[in-house]
Amino acid sequence: MSPWSEYDCVIVNRNVEESVAQMQAIVTAERLRRNRQLGLADFVSRLRDKVIAVERFGKIGSRKTRERARAGQLQPSRVASAHLPRPHPEVKRGQNCGRVRGGAVALLIAYIALFTTSARAFVAAGDRVFPGTLILPQIAPTDEAYIQGATPFSGTPVPLDFRRTDAIWFFGKTLTEDLAIRLRDVYTRLDPPSRSSRYGWQTLTANAQYEAILDGPHEFLFSVGVDRQFGGTGKARVQPPGFSGVGATVPSVYFGKGLGDLDIGYLRPLAISGTFGYLIADKSPRPDVLMPGFAIEYSIPYLESKVRALDLPDLIRGLTPITELFLTTPAGQEHGTTTTALIAPGVSYAGEGWQFGIEAMVPVTRTTGKGLGVTAQFHVWLDYLFPNSIGRPVFSSP
Secondary structure, three states: OHHHHHOOOOOOOOOHHHHHHHHHHHHHHHHOOHHHOOOHHHHHHHHHHHHHHHHHHOOOOOHHHHHHHHOOOOOOOHHHHHHOOOOOOOOOOOOOOOHHHHHHHHHHHHHHHHHOOOOOOOEEEOOEEEOOOOOOOOOOOOOEEEEEEEEOOEOOOOOOOOEEEEEEEEEEEEOOOOEEEEEEEEEEEEEOOOOOOEEEEOOOEEEEEEEEEEEOOOOEEEEEEEEEEOOOOOOHHHOOOOOOOOOEEEEEEEEEEEOOOOOOHHHOOEEEEEEEEEEEEOOOOOOEEEEEEEEEEEOHHHHHHHHOOOOOOHHHHOEEEEEEEEEEEEEOOOOOOOOEEEEEEEEEEEOOOEEEEEEEEEEOOOOOOEOOEEEEEEEEEHHHHOOOOOOOOOOOOO
């Protein structure tokens, strides 16, 4: 018994049940020590960024921007964290076996649980953030812009022995909180075998989109929209026969659904988004076309913040593996077109107001094309980067 005074905690076994409870309390307190909690420093840093985001965006930006900030889905510059007060000095270690510090850490973890969701935002529905897609259209209105490069497989939709390279630009601007307009165009290079390359713009496309349903608790959103492809704005030398000079209108619906509201454990980070469009050509020989598409994604940021913190490296924490499927099939007279199916597996990485994504392009059928392609996209969200100017809806409430 002589070394008893050297112990931090001493239990006198007067009652077995009380002694066991006291032992469990000691074990719990020891497990809550700061140096035994992997990733705690990173959690604290992310929490402080969320607090700054709420302070920064609480009085500026659009309603959606403010809601994302309050949900912890926006993250200010890391430089801003330097203006926070320093943490309180650590409580001195004493005979309380770390219970005071353990209680403080427990309160901190509870506070983090209220705020931790991905600091990277695109389109949000409650705790769910839907990243930008590379093949399918974006599913909800927001202020955004991207540039994208693509080297598709042969035969998309030019002859199978041609090689095609696309440079794509896109700009979206909200008019109100739920309504946006967008412009998109593609500059194409075609490389025929044993002949000179062809260059030119594809048809300019404008889009109007309205978010009709936003159900945060169920991580669900639903939008409607219409595209207008302006005939005569592209070059015939890079377009399929019959497409040049012929415009089209594409009414579409879009949706996104996260599975975080379901009790399915590690499958909660899964989400599905999709679109269904019907292209109505202005005239023959361009055909009318059905255009459904779906995307399945698994959000590592959602896993870290809402399911279980795994203390992953920063690079892994920002990743969202995603697979897109896009189909086209002629409706009515085919005019030489056929059903196509494209699968695009890839991954996106989200930073502070930006995203970089890369996907393979795999033709499912022979009529779709041959070989493999790749596409990469750099995407920025103007409502995050410029919440008081270009990122604010044109008709926004003060």
